[in-house]
Amino acid sequence: MKLDKRIAIITGAGSGMGRAMAQEFSANGATVVAVDVRDEPVLETVKLLDDGRSVAETADVSVRADVDRVVARTLERFGRVDILCNNAGVLDDYTPAHETTDELWNRxxxxxxxxxxxxxxxxLTPMLARRKGVIINTASISSFVAGGGGAAxxxxxxAVLGLTRQLAFDYGKHGIRVNAICPGAIQTGMTGHLLTPEGRNPHVDAAIAATPAGRWGKPEEIAHMALFLAGDEADFIHGAAFAVDGGWLLP
Structure with missing residues (x-):
């Protein structure tokens, strides 16, 4: 049990990669604080875990009061946070800059x-007090190249990759490891519309067809990487960005 008795906050845990991470972590002994902006999906995630330990929290990750509440409640319940997976994310449907509204950009x-x-x-404050902690950010192949989304x-x-590197630089010496996972095209609820006839994007189809894997990725394949980065085997890894993309970035 690689994460036995560890406390992990996972955002975007109501579906897709976040739910897969929650399941992987729970199966390896962690207590999961599953966070999502929607009530029913995150409650369903905890129900699926069925471990008698994990809990659901509803929060908008972009709102400071919501974030502070989740962390405070986690500390009250469990006394610490060992792992944070910043996984929540949204797409902009490949909207170019001249069509990007203020509302879309801000969201x-x-x-x-x-x-x-x-x-x-x-x-970070409770992790610094213990001189131990892991932060895993879900970045993207769009952290390196254009074409995986729109301007926003x-x-x-x-920016996620920049944050990852700066946090690793600032806090690694204090016992806190920070790394990023950079998924390629992963089949989730967020990307499901790209698999429908009306939502298909020629650029995405061509990019996936050209990868060595030649297929969409599965949420579980991202969760496997998250489990590795959360565990002690990754103790010497700081500020790294792992592309789990079927080879999308090779050309």
Whole structure:
């Protein structure tokens, strides 16, 4: 049980990669605080875990009061936070800059980068007190290249990688490891519309067809990487960005 008795907060845990992470962590002994902006999906996640330990929290990761409440309640219940997975994210449906409204920009930035910053800031103080902790950020291949999203999404994911590296630089010497997972095309509820005839994106189809894997990824394949980074086997890994993308970034 690689994460036996560890306390993990996982955002975006109501579906997709977040739910897969919750299941993987729970199966390896962790107590999961599953966080999502929607009530029913995150309650369903905890029901699926069926471990008698894990709990659900409803929160908007872009709202400081929600984030602080989740972390405070976790500390009250369990006394510490060992692992934080900043996984919640939203797409901008490949909207180009000249069509990106203020509302869309603020929403993408709020969830994709402000959320990881707020949650990381909230857990850092208790982690520093124990000189131990792990933060895993879900970045993207769009942290490296254009074309995986629109202007807002690509900008936000570049920022996630920058945040990851700075946190690793600042806090690694204090016992806190910070790393990023950079998924490629993963089949989740967030990307499901891209698999329908009316939602298909020629650029995505062509990119996936050109990868060595030649297929969409599965949420469980991201969860496997998260489990590795959360565990003691990854103790010497700081500030790294792991592309789990079927080879999308190779060309």
């Amino acid at each position: 993408i930035m709020g969830v994709n980068i402000t959320g990881p910053f707020l949650f990381s800031r909230a857990v 999404y690509t900008s936000s994911k570049h």
